[in-house]
Amino acid sequence: MAPRIVDNHTTDSYRVNVIGTDSPVLAVLCGDKHPPDMHSIEQAAEVRYTGADGLAGALAGADALFVYDFLSTAVPGAWHAADRLRWLHIASAGVDPVLFPGLVDSDVVLTNSRGVFDDSIAEYVLGVILTFAKGIARSLDLQRENRWLHRESERIQGKRAIVVGTGPIGRSIARLLRAAGLRVSGAGRRAREDDPDFGTVHASGTLAGHLPEFDYVVAVAPLTEQTKGMFDAAAFAAMKPSARFVNVGRGELVVTGDLVTALRDGQLAGAALDVFETEPLPTDSPLWTMSEVLVSPHMSGDFVGWRNTLVEVFADNFQRWREGQPLRNVVDKSLGYVPSAP
């Protein structure tokens, strides 16, 4: 069957293209660039590429929605048009942009891109930890001034890290930091010992009591009502003055003003932030210019080739969906993430 592809970026009025009765309709919410490598999917579905403006039109009559532009907040506003949607897949690990009541209360199955970013984010976290320990930012500053200034550096071996969030990204971080010589614990929903990746996992509710033990605190929890703002003044006050905070989860896990104050007051020694409450980080944010703060533009997981991998993950699930097989990475919409195997 020849593919019928519609591009709805340029118009709000949506033309319905019926290919055949057995051919599903797939809406793809994307930015300026279409996802790569969609050929096999275009052979098997009517694919409607759309931006935010055309989303409602594209959703009318669509069986599935692929949220490729995973930072878009357009889905709730177009949801009224979803008259036969059965499946929504998002090209990210965090599902908070689509976890609104209309979806949660519906029968639409939600899947995510769990797994794609795990190891890349772990490498980024180890990279910023070594950047702190080895004083690399300071070396670069001195290099800019052609200044030779010998300093001592910190070891990472034996240092203690806690990874807040025990999903697959957190596990990959834990494994890599352990391999590099750090002593790692976790924080998650349920306290336990003998976790294969973390050893000890503290219950997130008791986190503040444990924070004083750690040299590095890594936030990678999913954004839910329970985790929103969990890194607040009390949490930062509990950290060691020598501790560094790393956020590769969501900006909203942090009360940004509290972090700025805590850094200014020396309640912790530094922060590496890849995610922010508002992205792009506003140009007047004090975080840009604070010493001992590393700002990166929500890129920690985005290795060369990531976009192709995201489409591969979607294509695999699309094939399963067409064949009536169980989908991978089904999100528990009441939890807000894909539950781990018990």
Added chain:
Amino acid sequence: MAPRIVDNHTTDSYRVNVIGTDSPVLAVLCGDKHPPDMHSIEQAAEVRYTGADGLAGALAGADALFVYDFLSTAVPGAWHAADRLRWLHIASAGVDPVLFPGLVDSDVVLTNSRGVFDDSIAEYVLGVILTFAKGIARSLDLQRENRWLHRESERIQGKRAIVVGTGPIGRSIARLLRAAGLRVSGAGRRAREDDPDFGTVHASGTLAGHLPEFDYVVAVAPLTEQTKGMFDAAAFAAMKPSARFVNVGRGELVVTGDLVTALRDGQLAGAALDVFETEPLPTDSPLWTMSEVLVSPHMSGDFVGWRNTLVEVFADNFQRWREGQPLRNVVDKSLGYVPSAP
């Protein structure tokens, strides 16, 4: 026995202090700061702390010399005064500053501080590799401009590294890079397979033929007549255009002009340099300002507490020396380093 300590920093005329006939005389070549934690040694020897100017005076009648200022080049010029020296210990891994003919041809035993820096240097190497892979220097540059610019980053998992130098520092680097997911080979005097840390070790003489395979080339060989200038135009021309070169060995392993030219010509993609032919690196060196070059001031091994550890290593050997036990870390003066166990 009460210690008798002489400070010879301030005068060229050296006063001989005889403590007792069984008390050895130890000269300590140090900069402005004495080594820490020398108390136990001061109980057991007449200790003569001296700078470069007073070294000849301190060497006259000395049984042992502790070169704590391991960057000093003063030993050859004062060697004529060493009338009863039996042992020279240097507070570094590289012994090239004291490996001059007068010492090589003498019966003086040379020991070094093998082991102190291994793991710290390995962490530094992993840190600069991640700095390259994750674009951290560029992120810091953009941060300085308050600019949010998403980029893709490189993975380190599966990337190939060759560590040139298979002594303990090279082995520690190999183990850590492997633990972090890189594929590591070595280069040393003798080609072999199934090395516990490196797997394959190429003979250094055949290195150029293998360089095109590697994403990261790490230099940590001891400086000898054989290794001096081994990284020259031909070596850099053999590297991948995407390769990065890391030098944590000695600056003289590299023909600096050839490196600058190769970087300018795009024969390799970057370099992280902790050691230089001339240290401090002259302010007019082009390396300071080249993009994709990381300059650090010979600090990769110098973790917080390193000076105390260096004295512990010396004190352990001093105790052995006093008791007539075999010394640790005896340098083969014809090789220029401590040979590994076969």
